[in-house]
Amino acid sequence: MTSSLLPELQPAHLREVGIDSATVYQGHFLHAVRDTVVLPDGSRALREYIKHPGAVMVVPLLDDGRVIVERQYRYPLQRALIEFPAGKIDPGEDRLACARRELREETGYTAREWARAGVLHPVLAYADEFIEIWFARGLRLGERALDAGEFLDVLAVTPAELLAACRDGVLTDAKTLTGLLWLQNWRAGAWPLDWREVEAAAAPVAAQG
């Protein structure tokens, strides 16, 4: 047992090496693959997992101290849950552009300032999905533009309400709880955010030439 987690994060004695890969299911939404891997002791094993393009999540801060969350029915869990706005990255899409698009489409808000907090991995045992975490402030409310078949409520709540909802078992979405960890530590002055102003236009236009 060692006492620090930081040095040598990719030790050779844990590594698994893929030697083949096949798609085992290609649905409308899910893409599952099964790879054969060589384990550290030379034996072989199968690894089945979901291929995912990655996603972004936004922690939207209102000027009055409240934050914007959504309530959305999540069919696999047979209930509606509270979440920060999030969505999949389109092919070739810039991550900040994706964050701005998802916030605007799902909640109607645009933001003057953005800061990238970090990244999380929701389910490392069976998906390659990452979720990049962005904070947004200087919010202005416009029109929502939900996808067809998308239904969700938009709520403005205090960080204290969200933390109490986690403590009481009402808020259980892991990405949102990770956003709360960031929010709590940023508000306490413990973790920094590097804010940048963005143009009001949703889609930046590259200069010609």
Next chain:
Amino acid sequence: MTSSLLPELQPAHLREVGIDSATVYQGHFLHAVRDTVVLPDGSRALREYIKHPGAVMVVPLLDDGRVIVERQYRYPLQRALIEFPAGKIDPGEDRLACARRELREETGYTAREWARAGVLHPVLAYADEFIEIWFARGLRLGERALDAGEFLDVLAVTPAELLAACRDGVLTDAKTLTGLLWLQNWRAGAWPLDWREVEAAAAPVAAQG
């Protein structure tokens, strides 16, 4: 927009109702289904997701203030990551029994006291998985009993090291970050834990009669 997230958490205007379900992939590890659902506006949609038996995660507290984490290679992400000990619930297994088993098998530790903190949902868009969060203290080190083909390092680190690793982008596992949110708020006296002593024997034996 409303200002509180707590009342009326299951509103009818968001509900999706399943009308049929079929297994679309049954692998060694993954079980994927595709359901047809009726949306709130009466239209139909498909929902593909992973069926999962549920899991437990343990936040193991050493007497000296450090916590136990693991470093494990996660093939879908092609890297080793830092995590709290966790594992799937066996069919019919009690959740605390599962927590005790996973802690002992993966790290070698047994614990005198246990407290259930809450539950998290890692990936509500495409899995029904839940992870129940347990805290353990009064740790004693014994022998590990890893599954065949399981390789992982066991580390003892301070909560401050873990929080810094999150801030710096080294710790990215969402379940572990949720455990850290609990750890931070419990240590601050903000969130309570209801500790109970357990018997030293790993498998409790029911009284006859």
